Amino acid sequence: MNRILFKIAVPAVFILLSLCIASIAAAKQEVYFYNWSEYLPEEVIRQFTKETGIKVIYTTYDSNEAMYAKIRLLDGKGYDLVVPSGYFVNKMGREGLLREIDKSRLNNFKNLDAQHTDRPFDPGNRYSIPYLWGSTGIIVNSAEIDPETVRSWADLWKPEFKGKVLLLNDVRDVFFMSLRVLGLSGNTTNPDEIQQAYDKLVQLMPNVRLFNSDTPRVPYITGEVSIGQIWNGEAFMAAEENEKFVYIYPTEGAILWMDNLVIPKRAENVDNAHALIDFLLRPDIARAICEEIGYASPNREAVKLLDKDIRNNRTIYPTKEDLAGADFQVDIGEAIVIYESWWEKLKTGR
Template structure:
């Protein structure tokens, strides 16, 4: 949609590595930080990142992780601590994976000791080979509300986004436990960007700055269960939110986790090729 010269979008919210990809393809305008009086509220851990040095094209909005979800009513959470545990034969037909090629392959790459951002065709092939042995355990792939297969009893364990686990707890499935796998979690961050063809550029800056206000960033974070990169907003939150490890992991967890990065079109084609084979079984 953003490639269309007639596009009417003034703001978009791509995740992590798509910022780099879109910037490289000339789809974005540069951000005028002089128009963002609330930019200083952002935690410097989430600014000036590898995917967008100096935040030339993007402004952090929300961040989160992809980790393990275990329904304690069906599986003892103490027995599941690793991505590798999903391969346990006793979980045949009980595992949910996100319907996301980079996340699923990233998980498999981590179990093999590789980077989840690998662009090495041999490593991607090795991840595919390992994932084929997981398929008997896989009940479904989900890319929408990843909490629902757990809430509906369709699956007992697998992958999920941390905010979805928080929402599942809030919606009554208190037995759903979110864990950071021992190999490392997959991290992502949603960002505001202004498309190249945006017409209301000043309004886009004003809206971004509005959502950078601590009181507004707090509302958004608490409503959807994901972490805010806005330090001033976090200080306004209830201690139960600030200290919830499912939302705000420890420094030790973050040290082992890995943000998704752009692997390049050539590598992405390799991922897609194996992803299609994995899901069709051919």
Template sequence: MKKSILTLVVGFSLLLAGLAQANERLFVYNWSEYMPEAVIALFEKETGIKVVYTTYDANEAMYARIRLLDGKGYDLIFPSTYYVDKMRKEGLLMPLNKELLPGLVHLDPSLLNKSYDPENRYSLPYLWGSTAIGVHAGLVDASKVTAFADLWKPEYKGRVMLTNDMREVFGLALHVLGYSGNSVKEAEIAAAYEKLRDLMPSLRLFAAENQKQVLLSGEAVIGAIWNGEAYMAAEENPDIRYVYPKEGAVFWVDSMAIPKGAANPEGAHRFINFILRPEIAKMITEEIGYATPNKAAKAFLSPEVASNPTVYPDAELVHNGEFQNDVGDAILIYQRYWERLKTGR
């Protein structure tokens, strides 16, 4: 009798544990079109954790929501480098538990321990990439496009696309003017604003979630675009070309981080470590066309991806470009001029 009761108690405990795992949820907040659905499905199947996946189209939107919620509501986010710096300094991020992340060994050391997050206490790189020029070669002569400055050419009036990203848009204008895309000088940022005002009559739209479709449809024939969007567009139509401008492309790293008020940090660590697996990192890069920081995964990429300069530019192109950095309080200057640009004032 006692044995039967013990068996029932153990069985009931295991049932409760199974139900708890089955009901476990992980709230992930990521960029649009930035993770294959197959990756989420594999994680859910393996762990029994339900991923509640929502998206944003700009760092500013993500930051505003996390700050409004005081770091609660989401378990995993994907900020760009300069927002990792900003958010960790503001106490919005939870320190990572490296003991739960054995997959760290696969990451490229050259992308770790950067100034925006020394010793990677709060973040790990997810993907890195560039913002350069997308051109629909079926509609315009792509051989004449060599620089960001070409966006201002009168023949493209009303047919130009820009990303809906403040730092990228100002970065390309700063590059055209010969300044650093990380400038903190108001005079230079103001000059970039004036330069961008001159471009507004040519602008078709600021695109965030649908860049590839804008080019594929011909709604815009040229414009600033993320390399992964250009990669996916070229998969559908080889006439879509990705051009690294002579002024230098804008390079960036997007990271994985856990908000300070995350309800399921253990699940977030499990998902991060899942993404760090070489076979999973390989799946992500081969489907969406952004470069993986996972050095083990890169060795297994298909030759078509590993040798594709849209995904992996050569060292000279990277050297000629510039990675985004935190600009400190100067971000307020950018925000002021960005609002003026978007509202036409």
């Protein structure tokens, strides 16, 4: 090669290498977020990308079990941010599916209310950051059913509700309800008690029209069902569309849960995942999420910013009286296999 060509070729090679490196860097400005259905306003995603340049590849699931199965299958790879409920944080952390959170990267961690951090399922928030919390209760279409006649989970078994009931497509929520009707712990690992709950649910099945955990408010709004289980945020959104929908905290106790942001152990965009977590912890962002989808924020500073009507809405922020008898779900270990066995029998035996 003559000197002139060499002088031209060498800079050209460096330019091409620089362009390739820049292209690779740009390609990594993304984060794969796997979340519950209808659990994050699209505007929040757009704002994050606008402010950071990081593209959010967003997909959803409708149950902890579906999420867990996928993360387990991929051995903690394929997603950078996931939102399991508390008892699944414990399970996934114990099984080595999660990466430790670097809280030094989270300037907004301080905004969280201390009562929602350092929970038993994840002491010290080693693996998880609180995202939203809420309850599972009963929703009633007051145009068809007098809400004053429905106070407990047991009321769903009334014969007049034949073919009118919706149950969440969630094994723990459904069995928790049945166990509480029987006066048992919703977190039991006793095989005999789990079978008793199954037998009780079999008696309920003539009333059950469908199972739904994707957008459970929709069958109520369309009139397909009139009463049944629902998450409080879905109840809030249903009432926003039509005030005839009433949310009820059952006398046996509502089911409580907290959903949390976690990073799978083989996530490829860890820095971007931390950036998104910190963004979601901003008071203005946490407020926007709460006000649009109707689930309670664990963010102390965000709660201060909430519209008074939201802050005083008992569907979102229940009173102490509402939570009498309420309990959080916990990890039940290997007993989940027993639950799932009866669950499949319940659904296929209809």
